[in-house]
Amino acid sequence: MGFFDLNIPHLDSSLSDKTAFKARRTKLVIKAMELGYTGIAYNRTIKGVMSDNDRCAISLLTLSSLLKLAPSLSSSVGLHRDFLGVPRASPFRQYTRLTVCVESQSQAQALNSGNPILKTYDLVAVRALNQTVFDQACEKLEVDIIAIDFSEKLPFRLKLPMVKAAIARGVYFEITYSDLISDVQTRRQMISNAKLLVDWTQGKNLILSSAALSVNDIRGPNDVANLSSLLGLSRERAKAAISKNCRTLVAKSLRKKQFFKEAIRVEVISAGGQLDSTKSLSGDWLKWDPISSGEGDLLLEDMAKSFSASSEASKTVKAIDFTSVIDSMPSLGFQVKALISQTEAVPQPPDVGKTLLAATEVVEVSAAAGGQPEQLERLDIVLRPDQTSFNGSLSHQSSGFVNTGNLNSASDAKRAFTNSEEIRTPTTTSKVEEETKSGSDVKLFCNVTEKYDLELQKCVCSRESHIVPENEDVTFGASTRDLELAASCDAVSKRDLPMLSEDVGLPVPMNEDSKSTNKFDVVLGFATDGVSMEVDTQNQDDRSFAFSGAAPHEPFAEREQFQEPGMDVALLSDRLPTQESYFDQMIISDSSAANHESVVGAMDKQRHSEADTESHNPTLVQCISGNTSCLCVVILSIATIFILSLLHSDIVLHCCFICFCCSPFPLLFPLPLPS
Amino acid sequence: MVVGFKNRYLVLEVFLDPNGDLKGDDPIIITQFNVSKAVKDSILLNFGECGLASSLRSFQVKYVNPITKLCIVRASREEYQKVWSAITMVRSIGNCPVIFNLLDLSGSIKACKNAALKCDELKFEQYKLVVGARLSADITQQMQNCLDKIKVLEH
Numbered sequence: 001m002g003f004f005d006l007n008i009p010h011l012d013s014s015l016s017d018k019t020a021f022k023a024r025r026t027k028l029v030i031k032a033m034e035l036g037y038t039g040i041a042y043n044r045t046i047k048g049v050m051s052d053n054d055r056c057a058i059s060l061l062t063l064s065s066l067l068k069l070a071p072s073l074s075s076s077v078g079l080h081r082d083f084l085g086v087p088r089a090s091p092f093r094q095y096t097r098l099t100v101c102v103e104s105q106s107q108a109q110a111l112n113s114g115n116p117i118l119k120t121y122d123l124v125a126v127r128a129l130n131q132t133v134f135d136q137a138c139e140k141l142e143v144d145i146i147a148i149d150f151s152e153k154l155p156f157r158l159k160l161p162m163v164k165a166a167i168a169r170g171v172y173f174e175i176t177y178s179d180l181i182s183d184v185q186t187r188r189q190m191i192s193n194a195k196l197l198v199d200w201t202q203g204k205n206l207i208l209s210s211a212a213l214s215v216n217d218i219r220g221p222n223d224v225a226n227l228s229s230l231l232g233l234s235r236e237r238a239k240a241a242i243s244k245n246c247r248t249l250v251a252k253s254l255r256k257k258q259f260f261k262e263a264i265r266v267e268v269i270s271a272g273g274q275l276d277s278t279k280s281l282s283g284d285w286l287k288w289d290p291i292s293s294g295e296g297d298l299l300l301e302d303m304a305k306s307f308s309a310s311s312e313a314s315k316t317v318k319a320i321d322f323t324s325v326i327d328s329m330p331s332l333g334f335q336v337k338a339l340i341s342q343t344e345a346v347p348q349p350p351d352v353g354k355t356l357l358a359a360t361e362v363v364e365v366s367a368a369a370g371g372q373p374e375q376l377e378r379l380d381i382v383l384r385p386d387q388t389s390f391n392g393s394l395s396h397q398s399s400g401f402v403n404t405g406n407l408n409s410a411s412d413a414k415r416a417f418t419n420s421e422e423i424r425t426p427t428t429t430s431k432v433e434e435e436t437k438s439g440s441d442v443k444l445f446c447n448v449t450e451k452y453d454l455e456l457q458k459c460v461c462s463r464e465s466h467i468v469p470e471n472e473d474v475t476f477g478a479s480t481r482d483l484e485l486a487a488s489c490d491a492v493s494k495r496d497l498p499m500l501s502e503d504v505g506l507p508v509p510m511n512e513d514s515k516s517t518n519k520f521d522v523v524l525g526f527a528t529d530g531v532s533m534e535v536d537t538q539n540q541d542d543r544s545f546a547f548s549g550a551a552p553h554e555p556f557a558e559r560e561q562f563q564e565p566g567m568d569v570a571l572l573s574d575r576l577p578t579q580e581s582y583f584d585q586m587i588i589s590d591s592s593a594a595n596h597e598s599v600v601g602a603m604d605k606q607r608h609s610e611a612d613t614e615s616h617n618p619t620l621v622q623c624i625s626g627n628t629s630c631l632c633v634v635i636l637s638i639a640t641i642f643i644l645s646l647l648h649s650d651i652v653l654h655c656c657f658i659c660f661c662c663s664p665f666p667l668l669f670p671l672p673l674p675s
Numbered sequence: 676m677v678v679g680f681k682n683r684y685l686v687l688e689v690f691l692d693p694n695g696d697l698k699g700d701d702p703i704i705i706t707q708f709n710v711s712k713a714v715k716d717s718i719l720l721n722f723g724e725c726g727l728a729s730s731l732r733s734f735q736v737k738y739v740n741p742i743t744k745l746c747i748v749r750a751s752r753e754e755y756q757k758v759w760s761a762i763t764m765v766r767s768i769g770n771c772p773v774i775f776n777l778l779d780l781s782g783s784i785k786a787c788k789n790a791a792l793k794c795d796e797l798k799f800e801q802y803k804l805v806v807g808a809r810l811s812a813d814i815t816q817q818m819q820n821c822l823d824k825i826k827v828l829e830h
Contacts (some may be wrong), residue, residue: 015769027693027694031690031693032775072801072804072805075800078800079797079801081796082797083778083779083794096778162789180764181763181764181766182766184720187721214694215693215694216693216694216766216772216774218774218777219763219774220776220777222777223759223763223775223776223777224763225758226756226759226760226763227764229756229760230760274711311785539762
């Protein structure tokens with residue numbers, strides 16, 4: 001949960017002392033950042049009638065201007081954020097605010113939501129100078145904040161019904177703490193005036209802000225919360241007043257600004273961009289940051305690298321760009337490069353592993369940033385009807401994934417890649433589907449999926465397979481595209497996805513004892529379960545289908561091919577201890593995921609080149625066929641497939657089921673060793 | 676042994692001359708004495724004689740690091756909020772404007788020591804970044820002494 005200071009005075013200055021003014025403001029902002037605030041609002045005060053000159057002309061500070069004054073800013077800010085428990089990656093927001101001093105009713109009339117000048121500011125506050133205006137402000141005026149100057153004798157009386165009416169409408173009261181710090185006399189007045197308000201509101205709809213004229217008057221968020229205890233505010237309410245209340249206030253007012261009737265989001269689309277109709281709207285949702293201040297957002301990592309945060313991605317409201325965040329994440333997991341060069345295989349799984357781990361870090365960081373409940377709900381609503389349950393689970397993950405910026409950057413990268421490779425990318429959602437299958441866990445992050453997609457594209461390129469884009473989508477769980485899949489199946493002889501199975505099939509290995517055979521069998525059972533249909537892969541026949549012996553080509557004619565036992569064995573060898581969980585996973589998660597989960601799992605543990613596959617298969621066959629317990633295994637697997645097909649009532653699944661039934665039979669017969 | 680009186684230990688950092696009004700790298704060297712004096716004056720000013728008297732019993736500035744500007748203040752559990760507010764309202768030490776910022780609040784000296792060690796080390800890294808090449812062995816030695824001092828702090 002971030003801390004906000006929504007009153008940093010922005011004084012109208014004449015041209016002469018503009019530099020001094022700018023320097024003062026920059027120093028204030030730097031100090032606020034250092035003290036751990038995650039958002040500030042520049043407050044401009046005007047009195048009397050508004051004119052067109054009063055349109056927002058506040059310039060937001062850029063990274064470069066901040067860094068000029070304090071080069072070691074990023075480390076200091078990071079340090080303090082750690083002390084406060086604020087995630088380092090959360091951006092620093094800059095908002096603009098207007099405070100209108102109103103004296104008469106007629107002036108108050110101007111303060112409605114239709115006023116175009118007000119629309120140029122993020123937040124609108126009113127300062128009443130007499131009783132009637134105050135009453136009007138509490139009951140009728142459409143403002144965000146009611147600011148009261150407590151340092152002098154109040155020109156009006158606070159009345160409880162008025163205060164209650166304002167709270168019911170969702171208007172916030174503001175208390176500025178710089179009066180407490182600056183002068184002794186003002187301190188006295190201020191406490192006696194403000195205490196009444198605090199008693200009546202009990203901290204509800206109350207925000208604390210600094211109104212600091214110089215950097216000496218600003219204080220850290222915890223200190224401010226403690227100061228407000230002098231006014232009678234309890235600890236929790238005080239902390240909320242400087243964090244949660246501010247956040248809801250900002251979210252609300254931004255929503256009012258950007259949404260039409262609070263439901264339809266109005267965005268600016270750049271002239272050059274075309275509306276990609278194939279691109280699902282859910283992608284946009286996932287990029288939405290409800291309290292983004294547009295260009296005002298400053299990122300810590302960008303400061304560290306001292307280049308300004310780029311946000312070229314969205315053609316609409318500029319969201320957070322987390323490319324730098326992802327880049328700066330340590331690359332945990334394994335080295336994909338070697339694998340790629342050797343095998344020319346799909347690097348997704350290891351890459352996924354890497355990015356998955358990186359993503360988990362980001363998510364952990366972002367999860368701490370405080371949820372965005374409103375966003376979550378909307379994501380659920382938007383995504384569920386669009387996608388299958390599997391994707392639904394993905395959306396859950398992504399909605400839980402607070403930093404939507406990740407998607408943004410990933411999609412940026414994707415777009416960039418797409419442009420360079422000239423591959424037509426499937427729709428966002430389908431991409432997501434694809435990725436998810438490769439993402440091992442149920443926990444899939446869109447970030448991961450995007451990266452996967454990148455790699456996938458790369459493979460597509462390298463393999464030079466005529467992959468029809470829509471086929472790729474199909475693969476997992478999209479029941480509506482069965483037909484396409486069937487068609488493509490016949491047409492395409494080489495798919496890159498199968499490469500997955502190839503690689504997986506590798507490890508086959510080393511297990512030649514009869515002892516391990518048992519395990520293999522068991523695993524085989526599990527594996528075959530997981531084999532689930534979905535893989536839209538045409539396996540390079542020899543390998544995997546060596547087992548099944550039966551015309552691998554027949555199954556090809558059917559929709560799904562399932563990964564070979566070869567793959568399974570690989571799985572096995574590496575996942576022995578985790579069989580049960582693996583099995584559970586397969587049952588629970590969508591069948592589409594299961595296969596690749598196993599694949600990924602296997603990939604995670606292997607580094608073998610694909611060349612060994614062929615030689616390994618015969619040994620495997622030998623092991624398997626020798627054991628009669630494989631029958632039990634087969635039965636188990638059939639049962640699993642059956643259950644899965646029931647769950648999905650998918651034609652795809654049914655076909656797989658049939659294929660699968662065909663395939664194990666050869667296992668029952670000992671096959672002659674091809675040696 | 677049951678401790679009869681309960682305390683709160685505040686780990687604070689001091690920003691000296693945030694506006695850059697005074698010249699010089701270190702406009703003032705903070706010591707236990709001048710920090711204590713400034714805080715006591717603030718309590719007297721804001722809470723009066725009785726306020727000062729009731730917080731005076733447990734109030735003590737236990738540790739000050741002039742390099743990283745870290746200090747540890749002890750206050751009684753009943754009065755610590757008043758003392759903390761008074762510290763926040765301190766505007767200057769001597770003629771140097773200051774800002775106090777709380778980093779950690781703990782109820783036992785042990786937790787306080789751990790937090791202070793961590794904060795001090797991190798702040799020293801930060802200091803080294805800012806100072807760059809001018810870092811002298813003398814400062815490093817001084818820093819080490821301060822860290823050792825934290826380790827032997829008693830309630």
